[in-house]
Amino acid sequence: MTEPVTTNEPNIIALCCHYCAFTAADLAGTMRLQYPPNIRIVRLPCTGRVDVNMMLQAFVEGADGVMVAGCEVGSCHFIKGNIRAAKRVAYAKKLLAETGINPERLEMFHIAASQGPLFAETATAFTEKIKQLMSQSTTEAPKTPVVAER
Amino acid sequence: MPKSDGRLEQLFEKGHFVVTGELGPPKSVDVDLVKEKAGHLLGCVDAVNITDNQTAIVRMSSFATALLVQGQGLEPVMQITCRDRNRIAIQSDVIGAAAHGIHNILCLTGDHQCFGNHPTSKNVYDIDSIQLIAMIKAMRDEGVFACGEEIRVSKKADVKPPQVFIGAAANPFGDPFEFRVIRLAKKVAAGANFIQTQCIYDMERFAEWMKQVRNRGLHEKVKIIAGVTPLKSVGMAKYMRDSVAGMMVPDSYIDRLNKAENAAEEGIAICIEQMQQLCEIEGVAGIHLMAIEWEHKVKGIVEKAGLLPRPTI
């Protein structure tokens, strides 16, 4: 997962909870379900670990979209981590909008460990959404070379 | 010894049941409007309150309007709030008012500026209404300013203090209810000579408050004037109930206004009934009729309540 992504393909970071979305992604792989290769998964102990700057920093480092994927409401291993993450995502969206970045480039999803197909569907749809935003975007500057330079 | 040379004080001295009115200064230099409103009230009320930038909306000053009203032969009660002026400005106004023969001053805290048309302004509240009463009393009775200096131009000159009759307000409907009578007692202790209440709709609560007032014997130390405001419409009644802090309008009045063919007439009828009921309550020394922008109706109301003609001195 270290090779640079071609420039017109979106670069998407998925911040995934170990107990649910990460396992779902794994399951999608085991089930040989196709989902776009643009997604780079970051495994976290809980989406409660996501702080606001973690999301912003992803964009600074060149991400075109960030998805935060946690457990379904009510089934967080740490009770409220996913709910707190959702509030932080909402706040980070506001901060992104202030900088002129379309807040739809950041989304929160709730995916259970057993939902491999849902993970694949979500990843596909989100990638399409980001591609669409990138093609519409004339005001937003092209993504930075930070990733490509690595 | 009288506190002032005013008509209001003399009427109380002679044991009359008084009627005071209210006149809101205009939001412009509309002198004719002041004279017109004063004309409606002349002969119907014993004195008229001149509000001090009420609800924090800039208007002709209460001092200037009081002088205009006085020129029309009507005795003003100049209101002073603590919102816009510090103790320096207020004492200066008190001396100025007394110099112009204004005999009555009503001491108020004042509505917060957030309600008015200059919500971005800074407020003052250097002193509160009770401290204001005490300050004016000390000026009048001891001839000293708030700082303790005597009110005279030099050590050889005579002390020339302002001779004014000091009023204060009471809201029997604010919270905490039990504190309301304590606050009245504090105003009396500070030196208030008369009290005008917030407009009354909830007669039961007012009667309960008056009972507490009598239990403390406060009605014997201060003249209590009960405030009323005729309801012009159902909308106004609901607004008073829902949007004015510390105001209670019973549903029975709202029902009556709803059912009436002419809500305004019904509002006046309610007001007259209230006035008659208030006259009967022991310790009530007068009626303060606040007919907001309805000055031309005052004569009819006072007449039907059986309070005309007003006594002469």
Add this chain to the structure above:
Amino acid sequence: MITAERKPFDTVYEFARRHKKVLVLGCGTCVTVCMAGGKKEAEILTSQLTLKARQDGVDLEVEEHTIERQCDREFFDEATQRKIKDADAVISLACGVGVQFCIEVLPDAIVYPGVDTKFYGATIEQGLWSERCGGCGNCVLEQFGGLCPVARCSKSLLNGPCGGSSDGKCEVNSDIDCIWQLIYDRMKKLGRLDELEQNQPAKDWTTGRDGGPRRILREDVTLEANP
């Protein structure tokens, strides 16, 4: 603590874009606790400024650094001073005290405020802060059961509630508790209601802001003979 809130981003960005290299300087004390200007907020602002400048094609380099306190000289260590000197300007996320003191420590530095300083308050719960003290310089808490009418009454009334107190709330805003309702309740509980019947004289405001900018001098702890 002294509380603060982030300034609107557009305002801070306008400060930053006047320069090529900006240091966002967080403060590790009060503004960290009220989540307005600590290390986390400094990082967030740094990211935001970087992203916005990139969107606009503006050449702006943003660095972030946080020190323990911006209102004490000793925390401006060598590394901090170097970072400040290396930058064209500083956006300080400290309260107004820190912003000014930063300039006093390094008089050549250009320092902008990154937060709006609010009040002396307490954390009621995470994410909610509320004013408790007005710094009047002559504490009256003992007389009011430990509740301050100077800071917490919208009109600083010392003799009881105005007519606008309704259901325990202030006439200004129903989010504001009427402090006089709370004082009444507490004094009643303490059996001290009689004290509230005493008239409080006009307050001497000279010990507060009205006496002019204030300073405290403690000769017993100063290091020089004549400071």
